Amino acid sequence: MKGIVVKGIGGFYYIKTKDRTIECKARGKFRYSGLSPMVGDNVDISIERDQGVIDKIYPRISQLKRPLVANVTQVLVIFAFNHPKMNEDLLNRILINCEYSGLKIIVCFNKMDLPKNKVELELVDRIRSVGYEILQLGAKKGYGIDAVREKLSGNVTVLCGPSGVGKSTILNFLCGKELMKTGKVSEKLNRGKHTTRYSQLIEVVEKGFLVDTPGFSSLDTTDIPPEELQYCFPEFMKSIGKCKFAGCFHYKEPKCAVKSSVERGSISSERYNFYIKVLKEIFSHERY
Numbered sequence: 017m018k019g020i021v022v023k024g025i026g027g028f029y030y031i032k033t034k035d036r037t038i039e040c041k042a043r044g045k046f047r048y049s050g051l052s053p054m055v056g057d058n059v060d061i062s063i064e065r066d067q068g069v070i071d072k073i074y075p076r077i078s079q080l081k082r083p084l085v086a087n088v089t090q091v092l093v094i095f096a097f098n099h100p101k102m103n104e105d106l107l108n109r110i111l112i113n114c115e116y117s118g119l120k121i122i123v124c125f126n127k128m129d130l131p132k133n134k135v136e137l138e139l140v141d142r143i144r145s146v147g148y149e150i151l152q153l154g155a156k157k158g159y160g161i162d163a164v165r166e167k168l169s170g171n172v173t174v175l176c177g178p179s180g181v182g183k184s185t186i187l188n189f190l191c192g193k194e195l196m197k198t199g200k201v202s203e204k205l206n207r208g209k210h211t212t213r214y215s216q217l218i219e220v221v222e223k224g225f226l227v228d229t230p231g232f233s234s235l236d237t238t239d240i241p242p243e244e245l246q247y248c249f250p251e252f253m254k255s256i257g258k259c260k261f262a263g264c265f266h267y268k269e270p271k272c273a274v275k276s277s278v279e280r281g282s283i284s285s286e287r288y289n290f291y292i293k294v295l296k297e298i299f300s301h302e303r304y
Contacts, residue, residue, distance in 0.1 A: 020225075021057040021086075022217040029053050029070060031061050032219070040068030054079075055215045055227065056086035056172055078117055080174065081239075083215045085227050087172050090120035092164065094177035094186065098130040103178060104139055108290050109237050110176060111148075112248035116240050122167060124160075126153045126182040142284050146251050155185040165190055168224035172217070175226060190220045237294050238301035245298065246274070249291055251283050267292060 019031035019038070029040045040061050042053050053059065053070055060072040076086040091114045095102055107123075114121050123143055144150050153160035164186065167173070175183045220226045246252050246266060258273035259266070266274035277283040 017061050017063075019059055019061055020217065021053050021055050021059060022225075023215075024053065024055055031059060031068065031070070032217075033061075038063075038068040040070050042070045046070070046073070054084050054086050055217050056088060056225075058087065078119065080113075080117055083174060083176060083227065085172075085174055085215055085217075088117075088119060088174050088227065089171045090122065090167070091174045091176060092167070093121060093123045094175055094181045094183050095123070095125055096127040096130075096181040097125060097132050097136055098127060100178060100180045102136050102139060104286075105290070106178060107139075107143070108287070109294075111143075112237060112240070112245070112294065115248035115250070116244070122149045122151060124151045124153055124164065124186075126155050126186070128152045128159070129154045129157070142286060145284065146249075146287070148250075153182070153186065155182045155189060158189055161186065161189045165221060168221050168226060170223050172225045173227065187218070187220075187226060190226065191218060238298050240294075240298060242295060242298045242302070245291065245295055249287065251287065252277075252291075255283070265295060267295060 017033055019033040021029050022032045022037065023030040027041065029042065031038050031040050038061065046052055051073060053073055057076070058074040059070050060074075061068050061070050063069070078088050079086050080088055091110075093107070093110050093114070095107055111121060111123075125140060140150065151160055151163050153164070155161065168190070175187065177183060215227055217225045217227050240248065242265065243263065246256055252266070252274050255273035255277045259269065260271035261269050264272055264274075266272050274283065274288070278285055278288045
């Protein structure tokens with residue numbers, strides 16, 4: 017029997033088949049192979065003594081580390097205006113991790129009904145200039161939800177972003193019912209409270225699954241090889257290969273086409289400076 021893993025808690029996996037959802041455990045052979053089922057896996061299962069058992073995990077077309085989800089095709093990166101305060105560093109880290117995983121990216125800015133400051137508006141323009149598709153939402157009132165729903169059919173889509181930006185509210189609107197608790201933003205820390213405790217896959221439109229994931233406030237990018245980091249910045253692509261030196265890291269090398277693009281203003285200095293920051297982190301991590 018074929019199915020897809022929609023949730024995993026405490027060693028139990030919930031498999032959605034054509035007819036129903038079945039609670040399963042993984043066969044012991046997976047422990048020895050180093051392969052464990054994860055949300056999004058396509059699997060074969062059987063029933064033994066009234067207990068579902070995962071027999072086979074099919075090859076994955078993609079695999080995210082955080083959130084730990086397989087076979088994702090696109091990501092809705094959710095951030096909010098004003099509350100909690102927009103974290104550009106975290107946004108950029110999410111974007112480069114998604115780029116490294118080869119996923120289609122849609123950036124959603126929620127709480128558009130709240131006051132916006134100049135810094136936030138400049139950030140939105142900066143992300144738009146890279147070429148990312150941007151949706152502006154007012155999820156509490158349902159504004160922009162239909163535009164999100166149109167993107168979901170035929171995809172396994174991850175909702176990701178920090179806590180408190182409205183991911184669970186968006187999911188509840190898409191499903192037409194309250195599946196997830198929603199939380200308030202901490203006034204003291206200006207961060208959202210975690211209302212999603214684990215990742216799960218929810219079918220919200222025909223052949224369209226959505227993954228709601230626990231929020232997070234930091235993200236590690238040091239596992240990206242330094243020579244591949246440049247390809248995680250779409251705005252660099254027109255300049256890559258035009259530098260004087262092969263294998264240019266676009267850092268201290270002379271006659272670098274990427275740095276020339278920054279000087280001309282076709283690549284934002286803020287995004288370039290972030291690239292250098294992450295490159296230094298990767299180099300430092302490799303030394304240790």
